[in-house]
Amino acid sequence: MTTKPDILRYTAFSDDPAGGNPAGVVLDASGVGDADMLAIAAGLGYSETAFLTPPPAGLGGEPGRAFTIRYFSPKAEVPFCGHATVATAVALGERLGPGDLVFATPVGAVPVTVTEEGGSSRATLTTVEPHTEDIADADLTEALAALNWPATDLDPALPPRIAYAGARHLVLGAATRERLADLAYDFPRLEALMRRLDLTTVQLVWRASEFVFHVRDPFPVGGVVEDPATGAAAGAFGAYAREQGLVGEDATLTLHQGEDMGRPGVLTVGLRAGDRRIRVTGTATRIV
Incomplete structure (x- = not known):
């Protein structure tokens, strides 16, 4: 250079x-x-x-x-x-x-x-073509162990899946907002699993209402404990929500992320009928 x-x-x-x-x-x-x-x-x-x-x-x-x-x-x-x-x-x-x-x-x-x-x-x-896939039972068990989450803390309406819209993310639904807020995980253990599965983040999700979700994204493979706002995961979650039938073919989702870190942000996720790609919208501002 x-x-x-x-x-x-x-x-x-x-x-x-x-x-x-x-x-x-x-x-x-x-x-x-x-x-x-x-x-x-x-x-x-x-x-x-x-x-x-x-x-x-x-x-x-x-x-x-x-x-x-x-x-x-x-x-x-x-x-x-x-x-x-x-x-x-x-x-x-x-x-x-x-x-x-x-x-x-x-x-x-x-x-x-x-x-x-x-x-x-x-x-x-606008993301590349997204898709989702199953996660093996043994890998899910390991992910929950690394997160210190008992299986009973999962929301059965949000089944665990790996979602992709440019990067791979493991989507796990939290049964309560309190479960989502309490994040204390085994950094090296989760990092090892994520590297083996080629995951960029683990997206932890709590559904607040029909179109509003709160999310958190552990990111040990990137060298940070948690990502404050994750556009790639938001796109992947849009594909996940559509494939799981959580929302219709035309929908706008609001994702709140970063609140538990003291860095609140809002991500808007757009789905369109006839187009599998996902739109992710947000503001940005200069840090002086």
């Missing part, structure tokens, strides 16, 4: 710099190698930092509004990160103006639309 890149700091899914999920954003990472990207991410200490370089041929999008994006946690590169995508899109929108962007991510092309509403910038990303 010949020159130090300009590193921006944004928080996603909140208008308050003290809320939501902070992300590092490097709008020009040309000439920054993998080791330097990892070092920058580790130095910032946020759950992810995004790095932009020119787009590959054939990506599409308007000239000057298409990019390659990579994501690094403090410990490793991750395939997709929703909150860093939202943060990056808002940072670009402030410089290029509202409109459509497209990112070439390690998991595929992700279009994002940036809008301005009431003085706040909002970004809506």
Whole structure:
């Protein structure tokens, strides 16, 4: 790395710099190698930092509004990160103006639309094709043991599944808000299971009402205890909710995350009939 890149700091899914999920954003990472990207991410200490370089041929999008994006946690590169995508899109929108962007991510092309509403910038990303899959009984038992959750604390209306919308997440439903609030898990034990199953987070969910959920996301594989607001998991949960019949084909879900960490954020998840992809919307604001 010949020159130090300009590193921006944004928080996603909140208008308050003290809320939501902070992300590092490097709008020009040309000439920054993998080791330097990892070092920058580790130095910032946020759950992810995004790095932009020119787009590959054939990506599409308007000239000057298409990019390659990579994501690094403090410990490793991750395939997709929703909150860093939202943060990056808002940072670009402030410089290029509202409109459509497209990112070439390690998991595929992700279009994002940036809008301005009431003085706040909002970004809506559209995930890659999602899916869900079963989790083996032995793996579920190990996950619950690592979390220190008895099986009776699971909500039978939210069956355990692995959901994907760019990254893999284990969805576990909490029977009560109190169960969700009490998070004290075995970090190395859960990390080992997640690495074996190729999981990015474990998404813990409590259903408050028909379309409102509270969520928490342990993230030991990224080197942090908990992610304050997880856009990739929100997209995966949208696919999960649809496939489990929790909501209809057209629905808008509100996910509250970060409250138990003192960093409240709000993620909006949109489902559309005839389109399996999930829309995840949130605000972002600069951390000065």
